[in-house]
Amino acid sequence: MNTEGAFLPDIVAFCCAHSAYPAADSAGYLRIPYPENIRVIRVPCAGRVDVLHILKAFEKGADGILVLGCHEEACRHISGNIRAKSRVQKANTLLEESGIDGERVEMLTLAQNQGPKFAQIASEMNERIKGLGPSPVKPRV
Amino acid sequence: MIVAERKPLEAIKQMIAEYKKILVVGCGTCVTVCWAGGEKEVAVLSSQLRLASRKDGNELVTSEATIERQCERELVEGLKDEVKRVEAVLSLGCGAGVQTIAEIFQEIPVYPALNTKFVGMPQGEGVWVETCAACGDCFLDKTGGICPIVRCAKGLLNGPCGGTNNGKCEVDPEKDCAWTLIYQRLKAQGRLDLMRKYYPRRNFQAVTRPGKIEALQA
Amino acid sequence: MARPFKETLNSGKFVVTSEVGPPKGTDLEKMIHHIDLLKDKVDALNVTDNQSSVMRFPSLGTVLLIKEHGGEPILQMTCRDRNCLALQADLLLAYTRGIRNVLCLTGDSITVGDHKDAKAVFDLDSVQLLHMVRTMESGKDLGGNDLQGAVEFCVGATVTPEANPIEPQLIKFEKKVEAGAEFFQTQAVYDLDNFKKFMEYARGLDKNIKILAGIVLLAGAKMARHMNENVPGIFVPQDLIDELAGAEKGKALQKGIEIAGRLIRQIKEEAICDGVHIMAIGREEVVPDILEAAGF
Numbered sequence: 001m002n003t004e005g006a007f008l009p010d011i012v013a014f015c016c017a018h019s020a021y022p023a024a025d026s027a028g029y030l031r032i033p034y035p036e037n038i039r040v041i042r043v044p045c046a047g048r049v050d051v052l053h054i055l056k057a058f059e060k061g062a063d064g065i066l067v068l069g070c071h072e073e074a075c076r077h078i079s080g081n082i083r084a085k086s087r088v089q090k091a092n093t094l095l096e097e098s099g100i101d102g103e104r105v106e107m108l109t110l111a112q113n114q115g116p117k118f119a120q121i122a123s124e125m126n127e128r129i130k131g132l133g134p135s136p137v138k139p140r141v
Numbered sequence: 142m143i144v145a146e147r148k149p150l151e152a153i154k155q156m157i158a159e160y161k162k163i164l165v166v167g168c169g170t171c172v173t174v175c176w177a178g179g180e181k182e183v184a185v186l187s188s189q190l191r192l193a194s195r196k197d198g199n200e201l202v203t204s205e206a207t208i209e210r211q212c213e214r215e216l217v218e219g220l221k222d223e224v225k226r227v228e229a230v231l232s233l234g235c236g237a238g239v240q241t242i243a244e245i246f247q248e249i250p251v252y253p254a255l256n257t258k259f260v261g262m263p264q265g266e267g268v269w270v271e272t273c274a275a276c277g278d279c280f281l282d283k284t285g286g287i288c289p290i291v292r293c294a295k296g297l298l299n300g301p302c303g304g305t306n307n308g309k310c311e312v313d314p315e316k317d318c319a320w321t322l323i324y325q326r327l328k329a330q331g332r333l334d335l336m337r338k339y340y341p342r343r344n345f346q347a348v349t350r351p352g353k354i355e356a357l358q359a
Numbered sequence: 360m361a362r363p364f365k366e367t368l369n370s371g372k373f374v375v376t377s378e379v380g381p382p383k384g385t386d387l388e389k390m391i392h393h394i395d396l397l398k399d400k401v402d403a404l405n406v407t408d409n410q411s412s413v414m415r416f417p418s419l420g421t422v423l424l425i426k427e428h429g430g431e432p433i434l435q436m437t438c439r440d441r442n443c444l445a446l447q448a449d450l451l452l453a454y455t456r457g458i459r460n461v462l463c464l465t466g467d468s469i470t471v472g473d474h475k476d477a478k479a480v481f482d483l484d485s486v487q488l489l490h491m492v493r494t495m496e497s498g499k500d501l502g503g504n505d506l507q508g509a510v511e512f513c514v515g516a517t518v519t520p521e522a523n524p525i526e527p528q529l530i531k532f533e534k535k536v537e538a539g540a541e542f543f544q545t546q547a548v549y550d551l552d553n554f555k556k557f558m559e560y561a562r563g564l565d566k567n568i569k570i571l572a573g574i575v576l577l578a579g580a581k582m583a584r585h586m587n588e589n590v591p592g593i594f595v596p597q598d599l600i601d602e603l604a605g606a607e608k609g610k611a612l613q614k615g616i617e618i619a620g621r622l623i624r625q626i627k628e629e630a631i632c633d634g635v636h637i638m639a640i641g642r643e644e645v646v647p648d649i650l651e652a653a654g655f
Binding site for chain 3: 294295296297298299300301302303304305306307308311312313320321324328333336337339340341342343345
Binding site: 051052055056058059094095097098099100136137139140 | 181195196
């Protein structure tokens with residue numbers, strides 16, 4: 001929540017070191033604004049993100065999660081981005097089963113020079129989560 | 142190996158609805174291989190149950206443990222201390238595992254998180270198929286190594302039936318007709334005489350339920 | 360009283376059989392009407408046994424009715440719903456009530472029917488069922504115990520001449536012949552050239568076996584296409600489908616009757632096999648029309 005009481009989503013963005021992380025970086029030094037409530041976590045490949053990371057992030061209070069990796073043919077680890085995509089699909093199913101809207105997690109692809117795209121993705125997710133409201137499973141303080 | 146599948150989350154939730162503290166136990170053998178009840182699946186299910194519980198306004202506490210085989214008394218006994226601290230045990234083992242835990246810890250409710258399906262083998266990534274019926278009277282010497290009891294939908298010993306359809310079974314067009322497979326295998330091995338023989342009816346009591354074997358190791 | 364089927368089979372005449380399907384319930388009026396309609400027009404009437412795994416009034420009950428009404432019944436028995444005790448017991452009853460003809464079938468899978476979660480029995484398969492009848496005729500049951508009172512039956516089985524691949528089917532056919540099947544009613548045939556090849560092979564195996572070609576009434580092009588897609592071992596050739604499709608509106612059934620009649624006539628004239636088994640599934644009313652179209 002921000003100081004005025006409006007809902008400020010807690011969004012975790014798992015960013016691939018070869019694409020999304022440098023893109024986020026470049027958005028920064030190009031001064032392209034993106035929501036400051038996005039937590040960027042650098043991973044060596046989107047494929048490093050496990051279903052459990054996503055579930056536990058919600059247990060710890062995340063409202064939304066982005067998994068950002070390289071475009072289809074561009075993965076440095078050959079198919080990490082493809083695995084990430086199917087893991088996020090699996091996570092969606094597990095979340096829906098547990099009563100959490102699967103729309104709160106998404107995997108997207110981009111390249112390292114796409115700073116503006118990163119900012120766009122971050123803003124759109126922010127708006128989506130604002131619309132969905134706080135996660136129904138935030139830990140009680 | 143034994144192949145099992147996790148029950149729907151809703152069914153598991155209902156089983157443990159009244160408890161505040163449970164132990165979730167995985168098994169490191171068959172159900173790990175078929176992605177149903179290993180250490181990873183225990184972690185995922187526990188997380189899902191905590192999330193679902195919190196959504197309902199409760200705070201389920203879970204502890205997790207995975208032992209090498211749930212069907213061995215000595216290994217299950219090792220859970221003693223964890224079991225003392227909880228109200229119920231949720232087992233991700235096959236039916237044999239669940240019952241071993243239930244028998245060793247008779248004072249506490251033990252619940253099955255899986256549906257044990259069959260004895261089988263992998264056919265591809267994430268795909269397991271049934272290959273053995275544990276019928277107690279193995280017929281594989283007569284069919285070139287293809288089990289008609291389990292792979293033929295009707296379990297025929299003198300197949301195929303009239304429902305065989307271009308090598309597929311009438312029951313499911315994705316399933317092969319076992320007897321067409323047997324015919325092809327025996328033909329390739331020059332042993333079609335095995336298929337021409339008449340096989341009298343099975344001994345359905347080869348394994349009386351519950352089955353029991355007493356043996357001395359050689 | 361109708362002529363015993365075994366006698367008819369061995370008389371050298373062109374044999375014609377058909378079938379009645381029991382209702383799902385106790386209202387037997389329509390079925391009795393079909394029995395009375397057909398009993399004197401055909402040499403024997405089959406009664407299906409929970410056909411397509413749909414629960415119905417039992418074939419054992421219906422064959423008794425046919426007997427009462429003066430017809431000659433053929434009891435169809437499948438292995439899907441009864442274990443070997445029940446099957447043997449049913450035959451004891453059947454024999455004491457004058458039933459002498461049995462068609463031994465494996466039976467459709469449970470999953471194609473209307474009780475999809477039922478337990479499928481399959482204690483026996485069709486070949487073992489044939490052996491069972493012959494064992495009982497030798498004075499013993501399958502447990503090796505003596506029977507008090509003999510039984511004797513005229514036993515038949517089925518075969519699918521258009522199965523693909525054909526060889527496993529033929530291996531099974533041979534086993535059924537060895538097990539003692541005296542007559543066969545085939546799955547529907549439409550390709551008579553192919554059927555002639557099958558008959559050559561069958562005659563070579565045992566020329567005393569009586570083979571009745573299955574004739575399934577096609578009510579229209581849609582039914583023909585449906586059967587091609589969904590029923591194993593049935594291949595309605597394109598030219599017949601076109602003929603049905605080309606019929607005048609509302610006359611498709613008439614065309615189907617014509618086609619059935621034509622097939623039967625050709626089989627009879629060319630003496631391709633020993634007779635026919637007409638299956639009008641749900642349209643038993645028109646069997647007399649088929650017979651007429653065939654020149655009987």
